[in-house]
Every structure is written in structure tokens, then in C-alpha cells.
Amino acid sequence: MKALAKPPAPAxxxxxxxxxxxxxxxxxxxxxxRTRKAQTGQLKNADLRALIDEKKQMTTALLTKASAILEExxxxxxxxxxxxxxxxxxxxxxxxxxxxxxxxxxxxADLDPPGFDTLAALMGGKDLEAKKVLLFRxxxxxxxxxxxxxxxxxxxxxxxxxxxxxxxxxxxxxxxLAKANGHAATVETQKQEIEARHAEAKExxxxxxxxxxxxxxxxxxxxxxxxxxxxxxET
Numbered sequence: 001m002k003a004l005a006k007p008p009a010p011a012x013x014x015x016x017x018x019x020x021x022x023x024x025x026x027x028x029x030x031x032x033x034r035t036r037k038a039q040t041g042q043l044k045n046a047d048l049r050a051l052i053d054e055k056k057q058m059t060t061a062l063l064t065k066a067s068a069i070l071e072e073x074x075x076x077x078x079x080x081x082x083x084x085x086x087x088x089x090x091x092x093x094x095x096x097x098x099x100x101x102x103x104x105x106x107x108x109a110d111l112d113p114p115g116f117d118t119l120a121a122l123m124g125g126k127d128l129e130a131k132k133v134l135l136f137r138x139x140x141x142x143x144x145x146x147x148x149x150x151x152x153x154x155x156x157x158x159x160x161x162x163x164x165x166x167x168x169x170x171x172x173x174x175x176x177l178a179k180a181n182g183h184a185a186t187v188e189t190q191k192q193e194i195e196a197r198h199a200e201a202k203e204x205x206x207x208x209x210x211x212x213x214x215x216x217x218x219x220x221x222x223x224x225x226x227x228x229x230x231x232x233x234e235t
Contacts, residue, residue, distance in 0.1 A: 009075040010084035011107040013066040014092075018105035020069075024062060025092070025104045031055040032093030059089055084110045 007015065018025045035055055038046035066085045067077040075081070091111035095101045102111065 007108045008084075008110055009070060009073075010066075010081050011088060011110045013069045013075075013081075013085055014088050015105050015107050016069045017062055017066055021065070022105070024058070028055070028058050028062065028089065028093050029096045031058060033096035036094070036096070055093065059086065059093070062089055087112055 006012075031051060031054055034043060034046065035048070035051045037043035038048045038051055063082060063086055067082060070077040070081060088107070088111040090113040092101075092104055094113050102108075
């Protein structure tokens, strides 16, 4: 028996989704078929909006599980990888249980959803052979070693340039921080001096106020004594 080709990481993750929870994948396929039939009027009295929402929720849940599967296996759950997982799930849901299409659990390549013309034909009720119109994501071309080395050298040079720029930015930031700290220390010293002068001024005011009260009291006493003396003189 011929061994299956090793699939790329996103297709492998979809295979793992099937083997870990086949009922979830079957539910997605069923929702895809019911949604398509509801859109074409083949499914009477169906709540299309509810079907679309449920399919979206199911896809989101499967994407979350696929991300965890990739990371646990040491693969990067990058934006591109997750877009490819999403495209493959959308493709499987679009074709549902039709004959002749790749099946989850045995995928050897990432899938693209059916194109506009194919979807239009399906919506029109045409009986298409899925194996003739199913779009596969083409494999990436093999890069020549020399081209790979040149690309890697460019990447290294770009990284070195970015590192130098980062060092310069860090030095400028450290200089700005040192200046800011120095200014803050100067302001703090000035603040302390102002607070000390303010406290001294308050103390001076309090002392002057006390002296003024004593002087006013003395004036009042002197006025009373003067009045008394004048009275005694006139007697």
C-alpha cells in the first residue's frame, strides 16, 4: 500500500482535528451542506442566519483547537498558517459529504474553498464533480541553494541594520532619560528649598503676628494709663 504524502503543517493540523474529535468535523460538514441547501432553497423553513452563525462558531472553535495542536507539536501557529487552516476548513465545509473530495483525516495538502464560479454553479443546483473543480493550494517552489544563501545573507544584513538602529535608539533614549532624571533632581532640590523658605516665612509671620498682638496690647494699656493720669490731674 502506497504511503500517504506528508502534508504541510496546516493540513496536518486539520487531520489531527478529525482524529481527535471526528464528530466536530462531521458537524462542520453537515452545517456546510445545510447552509448551502438553505441558500439554494433545497432546505425548506431553514433559519439561514442561525446556520451561518453556528457554522462560524464551529469554525472558530476548531481554529482555536488547531492553533493549540500546532503549538504543542512545535509548529508556528502564525497568521499565515491559521489562514491556511481556515481555508481548508472552509473548503471541507463547502463540499460537505460529496464524493471525490479529499477527506479530513487523510489530507495531503492544504485546500482552498471553491471559487466564485463553482459556488455559483452549486447555488444554481448543478451537479458538479468535486474532484474536477476542487482547488488545491499549490506547493511552494523549491528554492535553489544559492538563492537561499543570498536571501539569508540579505536577512542577516537587514537584521544587523535593525540591531544597529535599535542600539542607537536605545542610546538616545538612555541619554534622554539621564537628562530627565537630572532635571527632576534639580526641580526636587528647588522644591525642597522653596518648601524650607515657605516654612521659615510662615514661622516669621507667626512671630510677627505675636509681636504685633503684644504691641497692640501695650498700646491699649498705655492709653488706659494716660486716660487715668489725665483724670487724676484734673481732680
